[in-house]
Amino acid sequence: MDVLSDVIAVMRTGRPRSARVAWHAPWAQRFAPVPGSAGFQVILQGPCWLVRPDTGPVPLAVGDVVFRPHGRGHTLADNPATPPTAPCDPDDPRSLARHTTDTVSTPASADVPTTVTLCGAYQLGPARPHPLLHDLPELVHLPAHLGRHPELRATVDLLATELEAPRLGRDAIVPALLDTLLVHILRTWLDEQPARGATTGWAAALHDPATHTALQAMHRDPARPWTVATLAAEAGLSRASFSRRFTALVGQPPLTYLTWWRMTTAAHLLRESDAPLHAIAARAGYTSEFAFARAFKRHHGTAPGKYRRSE
Template identity: 65%
Template sequence: MDVLSDVVAVTRTGRPRSAHVRWHAPWGQEFAPVPGAAGFQVVLQGSCWLTRPAEEPVRLGQGDVVFLAHGSGHTLADSPESLAAPAACDPDDHELYGAYTSARVDRSGDGGPVTVVLCGAYELDPARTHPLLLTLPDLIHLPADPDRHPELCSAMTLLAAELETPRLGADAAVPALLDTLLLYILRIWFREQRDREDVTGWAAALNDPPVTAALHAIHQDPAAPWTVAKLAAEAGLSRAPFARRFAALVGQPPLGYLTWWRMTTAARLLRTTDAPLRTIATQVGYTSEFAFANAFKRTHGNPPGRYRRGN
């Protein structure tokens, strides 16, 4: 597994939600803040405005994608001056949030211009949120560009078709397409940071070949007996310069990140499998079940067995 694949596989929990919504002007809809979630809006037809408190309105055209990495509250409307319907108190009771797979919502208006939006949300596990996601800006806006983002456009088209006309297999296709859409959004955003002079943190780390090589080595084989020297060899650097470079970009030392990733992977295995503790310990690089249990308790506050029973 590479870093971005692991971020989606480990951090996301539950089933992603999505809806295909058709609005007729004049219209407006508030979306409440949802801590521990990430959401997106894709304009399939027409145009609209996205507004957020204390921020300038953003005009969205056909094919534009916005990703809200931290579940920020926002409003979509045909005009910044349009009145918006309030957000629901319980997102599960609201058709735009509770809808899934075959969700189609038609907001009849006064016969004005039509805007069609594909909206969706990913539920994240705060205890396992990857630091890569924590460093993303509140809003990522990817303007329509089929020539530069053909894969993203294809994923949007396929997802919209599955939601607009539900068919056999939609329950399997939609979650897979949502994960694909998320991966493409992240891939494009990190790639576009490459030429910026002020880029820092994970955006810089994933565009730095030596650090990326070490990260991929950790993610591909977290059970390997990694040392700073071995990871430096993967990066093609000597030990000390590598350790400084890794810590500066990732935000923690190489072995600190390795331990965090091993414990995050172990937590996922405890939650999603019935594998014995000794098997999980081996999978995350511990030859001793006792040593694994101690390391897990230091990270998660409970020993593995209690953590598993609690989840």
């Protein structure tokens, strides 16, 4: 798998949740913080405002996509001055039940402005999150611009259609579309960073050919006995130049990241599969279960077997 696909596969867990929601003015809905999750809002109809406690309100228009990667609380409103209602918990589908949208096309009064949104959340793995997630800002706002981000817009349209008029196969297609939406949100954000002058961090690392090649090699075959020299050869640089560049962009030396990734992958396999311990150890580059267990406990604070039972 490529680096971004690997990162999403490891950091995502459970099933994503979503709803198509109609809001009739005046309205202001507070969304509670949900640690260990990332939320999104897509504006399908009518303008609204995103209100956060730490900064000024953000106007949103039809087609805008908002991604909140760190589970922080926020408010959506028809007007920043509208008092918000009690917090809505995205983990509780009943908290949105009063808003769900069988009556979107026929609101109570034609004179009442209606806003329609797609809202949802992704559950993130309990293990330490990937550093790519740390690089994301509190708010990723992708405004709708004609002709820009066609794949993102197509995914939003498909998801909106499925949620508006449920049909056979919905339970299979909606989670797949939500995962596709997450990929396109992250792709779009990563693609925009070089134009904004990003010179360090994961966006810069994935756009740097040498560092990207080394990361791809690690993710393609994490069990291989990589050294700085063999990774530098993959990247086409001298050992010293590669080590400096990788560390400056990614924020940690190559072998430190490799060990972190091996232990993160192992934790994911312990959570999500019933693979035997020796197979997981081999996937993480260890020929000895004992050596793997020592390394895993050093990184996660608990033995692999106990970690699996607790999860």
